[in-house]
Amino acid sequence: MNVHKETVKQIQVRLLRWYKKHKRPLPWRTKKSPYRTFISEVMLQQTQIKTVIPYFERWMKVFPTVEKLAKAPIDRVLKLWEGLGYYTRARNLHRASQIIVEKHGGKIPSDYETLLSLPGIGRYTAGAVASIAFDQPVPLVDGNVARVFSRVFNIHKDILKPETQNELYAIAYQLVPQKNPGEFNQALMELGSLVCFPTMPSCRTCPVSSLCIAQRKGIQESLPIKSNSLKRKKVNLATAIVIHAKKLLIRKRPEKGIWAGLWELPSVAIQNGKKFEEKLSGELKETHGVKLKSTRALSPSLHRLTHLDVTIYPYLFKPASLPSLSPSNGERVRARGKWITKSDVKKFSFPVPYQKLIKHAFEIQKGDRQRSLTCPLFDHDAN
Ligand code: SF4
Known part of the structure; x- marks a missing residue:
């Protein structure tokens, strides 16, 4: 899907302005570093912000640097992760920190492809770290962004399918600005968290409501389409x-x-x-x-x-x-x-x-x- 240039510009301007005013003062935002962004983004994979905050704060006290994390025994890392779930993330984070120390001189890589090569880092996390920590104009799509795009661009396709994911990434690629890409990506996710709720989205307070096709048609709540194909x-x-x-x-x-x-x-x-x-x-x-x-x-x-x-x-x-x-x-x-x-x-x-x-x-x-x-x-x- 090609997004009209004027629409791209409008979305960028309105979202960045809205985010400046409404962003939450989260611990990885108020004090920023590539390491803090890296840790927070891995913790936030499939986990809610309010659950992550105390874990993130404890983590930063015990492992304030990537070197400290790399040197720690895995049992200590797992203990700190206890209760956060998806424990493979903790193991991958530990292995990734050792690679960062051994191969990258203890510096979190700024380049998308290098980030992608680290254990446990997929295209969402690589995009988040590259854009938020290093201001690289790299797109990202998480569940919140997929919901916003489905509604704004009226996409009636299963967002869990790889081909739809690719389509959503193609839209994100057109939207992400050269200037402030990290702020823009966070604005998109924040809009999904604070305004474009899965049910009863707050369209009246939404900065992009006049551009949103689903809102115009009154079909917001029927999007996005998600298959229930994953059997438990x-x-x-x-x-x-x-x-x-x-x-x-x-x-x-x-x-x-x-x-x-x-x-x-x-x-x-x-x-x-x-x-x-x-x-x-x-x-x-x-x-x-x-x-x-x-x-x-x-x-x-x-x-x-x-x-x-x-x-x-x-x-x-x-x-x-x-x-x-x-x-x-x-x-x-x-x-x-x-x-x-x-x-x-x-x-x-x-x-x-x-x-x-x-x-x-x-x-x-x-x-x-x-x-x-x-x-x-x-x-x-x-x-
Ligand atoms: S107008 Fe409503 S449905 Fe559309 S993006 Fe905004 S909150 Fe979501």
């Missing part, structure tokens, strides 16, 4: 809470798959209808040498990840004795696990569902009978 997969995990002598059994998850490399309560993937508790106790006995004293089933809980619904079925195990576990590394740690005390918990990175279970596990251990009885996790017996 279901995963069931039977999870063991094994607690003995104030110590809880944990182990490291495999380096691939969901929650890769984080720590967990021992879990096994299960099919619906199979005997969960039996499979889990077999795994505990075989892998960790835990002899069982008694078990109890707690309420399952559902956790929605990007394309995955994970249901966790927790079971409480009481071993008769504490097997000696003194693992030192990698697979051995995973295979044999670690016994940790309540104060050790902060040293390990756990996905959010396990954090909640661990909290309850220590409450149970404390022997707080009243609390256990009213705990929402307790609702039926395993046997």
